[in-house]
Amino acid sequence: MSWYLEIGFGMQPTQNHQTPVADSVTTSDRREEGNTTVKRQAPSLRQIALLSAIALLVLATPSAVFAQAKTLSIANEGIADLPSLDPHLTGNANSRVFTNLVFNGLARIDGNGKAVPDLATWTVSPDGRTYTFTIQPGARFSTGAPVTSADVVWSLNRALSPATASKGGFGIVYLGIIQGARDYNSGTTTAIEGVKAVDDTTLTIELTNAAAYFPSTLYGSWAAIMEEASGEDFVGAGPFQMANWAHGQSITVKPNPYYFGGVAQLDEVTVKFYANPDTAYNAYLTGAVDVMGAVHFPSSKVPEASQRSDFSSNAILGLTYLVPNTRIAPFDDPTVRLAFSYAIDRKALASLLGGMVSPTSDIVPHGLVCHSGDPAAPSYNPETAARLLSEAGYPGGAGLPALTYTYGANSPDQDRIAAALQQMWQQALGVQVNLNAMEMGSYLEVLDARTFQLAMIEWGASTDPRSFLSLQLRSDSGGNNAGYNNQRFDELTRAADVETVIETRCTLYQEAEAIALSEAAWFPLYNPTVNVLIRPSVTGLGLGPLGLYADNWAKVGRSE
Amino acid sequence: MLRFVTTRLLNMVFVLVGVSLLTFLVGHLAPGDPILILLGNNKSPELYAQIKAAYGLDRPFIEQFAKFAWRALHGDFGLSYAQQGQAVTDILARGVPVSLQIGGLALLCTLAVAVPLGTIAAVRSNTWFDNLIVSIALALYAVPNFILAPLLLSVDIALYRRGLPSLPVAGWGTPAHLVLPVLVYTLGSSAYLVRLTRNSVLEVLREDYVRTARAKGLSNRAVNARHVVRNSLIPIVTYVGPSVAFLVSGSFVIEYMFAIPGIGYLAVQSLYQRDFPVVQGITVSLAAAVVIMNLITDISYAILDPRVRYG
Numbered sequence: 001m002s003w004y005l006e007i008g009f010g011m012q013p014t015q016n017h018q019t020p021v022a023d024s025v026t027t028s029d030r031r032e033e034g035n036t037t038v039k040r041q042a043p044s045l046r047q048i049a050l051l052s053a054i055a056l057l058v059l060a061t062p063s064a065v066f067a068q069a070k071t072l073s074i075a076n077e078g079i080a081d082l083p084s085l086d087p088h089l090t091g092n093a094n095s096r097v098f099t100n101l102v103f104n105g106l107a108r109i110d111g112n113g114k115a116v117p118d119l120a121t122w123t124v125s126p127d128g129r130t131y132t133f134t135i136q137p138g139a140r141f142s143t144g145a146p147v148t149s150a151d152v153v154w155s156l157n158r159a160l161s162p163a164t165a166s167k168g169g170f171g172i173v174y175l176g177i178i179q180g181a182r183d184y185n186s187g188t189t190t191a192i193e194g195v196k197a198v199d200d201t202t203l204t205i206e207l208t209n210a211a212a213y214f215p216s217t218l219y220g221s222w223a224a225i226m227e228e229a230s231g232e233d234f235v236g237a238g239p240f241q242m243a244n245w246a247h248g249q250s251i252t253v254k255p256n257p258y259y260f261g262g263v264a265q266l267d268e269v270t271v272k273f274y275a276n277p278d279t280a281y282n283a284y285l286t287g288a289v290d291v292m293g294a295v296h297f298p299s300s301k302v303p304e305a306s307q308r309s310d311f312s313s314n315a316i317l318g319l320t321y322l323v324p325n326t327r328i329a330p331f332d333d334p335t336v337r338l339a340f341s342y343a344i345d346r347k348a349l350a351s352l353l354g355g356m357v358s359p360t361s362d363i364v365p366h367g368l369v370c371h372s373g374d375p376a377a378p379s380y381n382p383e384t385a386a387r388l389l390s391e392a393g394y395p396g397g398a399g400l401p402a403l404t405y406t407y408g409a410n411s412p413d414q415d416r417i418a419a420a421l422q423q424m425w426q427q428a429l430g431v432q433v434n435l436n437a438m439e440m441g442s443y444l445e446v447l448d449a450r451t452f453q454l455a456m457i458e459w460g461a462s463t464d465p466r467s468f469l470s471l472q473l474r475s476d477s478g479g480n481n482a483g484y485n486n487q488r489f490d491e492l493t494r495a496a497d498v499e500t501v502i503e504t505r506c507t508l509y510q511e512a513e514a515i516a517l518s519e520a521a522w523f524p525l526y527n528p529t530v531n532v533l534i535r536p537s538v539t540g541l542g543l544g545p546l547g548l549y550a551d552n553w554a555k556v557g558r559s560e
Numbered sequence: 561m562l563r564f565v566t567t568r569l570l571n572m573v574f575v576l577v578g579v580s581l582l583t584f585l586v587g588h589l590a591p592g593d594p595i596l597i598l599l600g601n602n603k604s605p606e607l608y609a610q611i612k613a614a615y616g617l618d619r620p621f622i623e624q625f626a627k628f629a630w631r632a633l634h635g636d637f638g639l640s641y642a643q644q645g646q647a648v649t650d651i652l653a654r655g656v657p658v659s660l661q662i663g664g665l666a667l668l669c670t671l672a673v674a675v676p677l678g679t680i681a682a683v684r685s686n687t688w689f690d691n692l693i694v695s696i697a698l699a700l701y702a703v704p705n706f707i708l709a710p711l712l713l714s715v716d717i718a719l720y721r722r723g724l725p726s727l728p729v730a731g732w733g734t735p736a737h738l739v740l741p742v743l744v745y746t747l748g749s750s751a752y753l754v755r756l757t758r759n760s761v762l763e764v765l766r767e768d769y770v771r772t773a774r775a776k777g778l779s780n781r782a783v784n785a786r787h788v789v790r791n792s793l794i795p796i797v798t799y800v801g802p803s804v805a806f807l808v809s810g811s812f813v814i815e816y817m818f819a820i821p822g823i824g825y826l827a828v829q830s831l832y833q834r835d836f837p838v839v840q841g842i843t844v845s846l847a848a849a850v851v852i853m854n855l856i857t858d859i860s861y862a863i864l865d866p867r868v869r870y871g
Contacts, residue, residue: 080825084644165607166614167644168598172607186606247654248821249732274730274819275829282713282729283819286720441592441834448596478604 075280075292087221103224103236113545115215128210128500140258142241149197171222213464265557297531314543337520342385343428357526370506382428397431408443564870594834637841659810659822666745678757700751801857
């Protein structure tokens with residue numbers, strides 16, 4: 001569609017901006033020479049005009065022309081291009097590298113994983129169902145227009161519109177709790193009932209039920225606020241604005257002069273695509289990028305890179321876990337599941353991956369609100385594992401049907417983990433598990449159809465325990481690949497989802513988590529880590545709970 | 561000749577229809593669901609149904625194919641699933657020129673290096689020069705380009721670290737960016753072409769007409785230039801023709817390693833993502849290129865060898 005091209009080629013990079021100016025000076029210069037060679041005398045009026053024009057130009061030219069322009073380039077690994085600039089259609093780690101620069105939402109996630117005001121501050125009604133948002137004074141789009149409640153209402157409606165959904169927009173997964181969102185998303189109504197502008201800077205969002213986690217769903221680009229007047233030109237109110245999209249190579253952004261957090265110190269940020277993470281690493285070594293690894297650090301380079309002083313690493317709020325199919329034998333028996341979970345040496349798996357991950361036995365990741373660190377969670381204990389298996393009626397694995405571990409072979413690491421797991425089960429339980437590596441696309445289908453015995457899921461960073469417990473383990477949830485079904489668990493998570501008192505909510509979630517772990521509904525393995533190389537001269541940029549993090553992108557600078 | 565070309569061009573239509581039908585069918589039967597892949601972690605049954613309907617994937621197979629065929633006849637392969645909302649023709653129009661540029665340059669370099677070296681090696685067969693060329697070619701032929709590339713890159717990075725002049729390790733845009741990928745490409749394909757040229761020239765050297773030419777008292781140079789080289793070109797043309805066609809689809813390995821925005825990486829990525837409109841677009845363009853290049857190759861046989869006649 002044409003608007004992609006308009007964005008790609010319609011805007012010019014900042015350097016190009018200088019060329020026409022320089023050209024016009026030379027032409028008028030030549031013309032002037034022609035006039036003055038005849039007789040030498042006091043400067044003519046035209047000469048004075050020219051000189052002052054040059055002087056003005058010199059003064060008006062951004063200092064960047066004289067001083068080294070402050071630029072930053074960030075590697076975006078694993079993709080050859082962004083699929084779209086539309087923030088409402090994206091939301092994965094690859095897209096976030098770009099959308100974080102240009103767009104923002106009503107709330108954002110701070111360095112501690114907590115939802116804090118971004119474009120707006122809010123208050124909650126006593127019943128926890130109505131949020132009143134007040135747009136921050138001074139919040140402006142990159143066109144200079146102030147952010148109004150009408151823009152917010154338009155943006156949220158656009159994010160959840162049937163048209164956006166049919167292109168792949170998945171905002172409904174996060175914002176479905178807004179009153180009337182589902183009806184609007186499916187096309188039965190013409191607007192979201194629960195989102196209303198009160199005045200220019202105030203709006204209310206009504207939810208179907210109380211939900212303390214609601215602000216934490218507003219950080220993602222699926223809820224990005226855009227200027228209504230610019231429509232599908234995708235104008236945001238973030239620290240930067242779109243400058244140039246070189247398809248298959250890079251996206252360049254320049255400062256939003258009206259950003260309410262201050263004008264960015266950097267003159268330009270370029271996001272460069274490297275389908276091969278190894279290439280991004282080489283690009284960092286040869287100075288072609290200043291930041292690499294934020295999306296995908298090549299695991300083979302971690303041992304070498306971790307010796308460097310510009311390397312940093314941080315566990316993120318995601319979880320990699322094994323899913324037993326709890327609907328078919330033998331994993332319909334919780335005792336068998338527990339035996340298999342106890343047999344896994346998570347620390348050994350983590351060291352196999354060169355310290356790229358941090359081992360865990362919990363479902364809710366360390367660092368996320370309501371994390372419990374349940375001491376009763378099954379962790380490595382081969383004796384317990386063997387004992388549980390004989391209790392289940394399969395001493396030494398005798399009588400077990402043929403077992404297969406199915407996984408998506410998207411990297412060599414997956415094969416190494418599978419082989420290690422196979423060995424661990426063999427040693428602790430005496431069970432021979434077959435391995436079935438599948439191409440990723442086919443694997444997703446197998447997961448969805450639940451035609452596996454034991455599989456693996458890598459769940460990316462989430463900001464609320466609900467994503468792990470309610471959305472993936474409740475019996476009626478679409479994301480329940482394990483087919484887990486426990487009434488008490490369902491009741492607890494339903495109550496926790498609508499609970500507004502944070503302590504009570506956490507207690508409910510922790511109790512639910514303990515149930516799921518005591519029945520080994522999943523075998524948690526590890527929390528992924530983000531590893532990055534950031535050039536020492538870059539200031540104000542580091543790692544947060546979701547990956548690359550700047551407290552304020554406008555304050556990110558270069559010390560050189 | 562004219563009738564030959566017309567028949568071949570008519571055949572081409574059937575080949576293209578066949579290829580499209582086959583690609584479409586294989587895509588339809590292959591495991592994996594583009595919409596599931598698109599949604600990843602964010603799946604919900606309603607959303608899934610919505611997107612499936614938007615791309616017309618909920619329609620019966622015959623209807624889908626009819627729609628695809630009708631559009632393809634008008635040069636329209638529809639919209640990509642993965643590159644949201646972008647027309648396949650736009651994606652191809654961006655990537656193919658890049659792949660053609662890098663591949664074309666590499667092919668020219670290969671010809672410029674391999675044909676003269678192979679010819680000289682054959683003319684001076686079993687001398688030290690011949691042995692050297694053949695050994696190097698054999699060694700390079702045995703090293704795949706996914707090994708050659710990191711080797712060259714580590715040399716380049718070492719140069720950079722010592723503050724010596726070095727080349728960009730990845731990217732696109734300046735002539736310097738072309739050097740390493742074209743070098744890897746050229747080294748790999750030259751290795752094969754040198755051996756092919758040498759064998760072909762050696763064979764021609766043993767022909768009766770070459771002996772006759774020498775017996776007439778022609779100088780070595782005249783014999784080689786007038787009788788040997790031209791006649792030994794046929795196997796080379798056979799090799800070069802289809803390779804030109806494959807330039808359209810780019811080199812997956814080289815584009816992946818050097819972050820080049822061509823069509824090669826895209827082709828593989830589209831398969832993983834089950835982005836069938838893009839896969840179909842690439843396959844059909846490649847098929848067209850192969851058919852056309854084969855035709856050109858056949859025509860050039862007639863030019864190179866007067867005995868070849870097409871009725």
